[in-house]
Amino acid sequence: MVITEHEKIFDYSSMSTSDFLVINGVEFSVGEMSNGMSYHIIAIDIPADFKLKNDKCTQSAIDQILSAGGEAIIAHPYWYGMNFLDLLRLKNYIGIEVLNWGCEGDIGGGRGISSVYWDEILSNGRRVYGFAVDDVHYYTYDVAGGWIMVKAPNLTKEDIMEAIRRGEFYSSSGPKVSNLEVSERKIRLECDGARFISFVTIPTLGKRIDMGDDKPLTYCEVDISKDLFFGGKPRGYIRIELEDEKGKRCWLNPIFLT
Missing domain, CATH: 3.20.20.140 (Metal-dependent hydrolases)
Structure with missing residues (x-):
């Protein structure tokens, strides 16, 4: 504190x-x-x-x-x-x-x-x-x-x-992240349940993954170049933001790429 x-x-x-x-x-x-x-x-x-x-x-x-x-x-x-x-x-x-x-x-x-x-x-x-x-x-x-x-x-x-x-x-303000793995190509994240998970990066790029079948997301994996940069060279930063079903949010610190 x-x-x-x-x-x-x-x-x-x-x-x-x-x-x-x-x-x-x-x-x-x-x-x-x-x-x-x-x-x-x-x-x-x-x-x-x-x-x-x-x-x-x-x-x-x-x-x-x-x-x-x-x-x-x-x-x-x-x-x-x-x-x-x-x-x-x-x-x-x-x-x-x-x-x-x-x-x-x-x-x-x-x-x-x-x-x-x-x-x-x-x-x-x-x-x-x-x-x-x-x-x-x-x-x-x-x-x-x-x-x-x-x-x-x-x-x-x-x-x-x-x-x-x-x-x-x-x-x-509520959600918990239990694991984050970052490699040259992939990002893997585990959490206690999210309505959506956003991978925020430089303007016009990035990705949001929404839960399906009314089941909260507890795991997701993205290909950095393919999913977040449309196949281009990753650059700038990536930060992850998620929201649970109660509207509470969680913000991870940036992954700096350059």
Whole structure:
């Protein structure tokens, strides 16, 4: 768990146990987007005594977070009305919130999913990850609606953060992925049941597989060149997104091809 209060950092390390890990975090309001509103930047794995030296420059804030050993995530792009240039003008952030559950719910008005922003960044050659988060403010509808599943050998801050930095996690609001195999030619995926599975890539290409005979998909396999690139040379990226029968979604991090 990462707890990210606005503008305040607390040391939560004493809350961690052998089977429960808490990592320090914070949400900063910095700089200015094209619509006149400030960026919201999530800092994770940040020292409790970290002080932001300049809240006028968003890139400077990201650079300071990284210099302190943390990672920066761009919060709720869709809910905050960003345009793509607002994201492309920044660099060195590890990812964006592909799902902000609070913004998807009552107060957010259904503006919590930012997958289109993610694809625009990826299509422009950036290597960034997608994060699903709660953004809890009211402790009602906004709790336990978005999370990441991390592939790490141990439940330690060091192993979890190392895996996150490698992109070895997926984001979800419900569905679970049990296995992913990627070879030069094929992608194989196993999950706990999906209404559809989408293989999203550069514009005009890719593929969506829908369940048949009212039986949810638990396995699928695609030929990368034939199925996703119409027989052409694979390039850019591939990311996998699936939805279950309850409308809950799961986002895997991109497979970078070039």
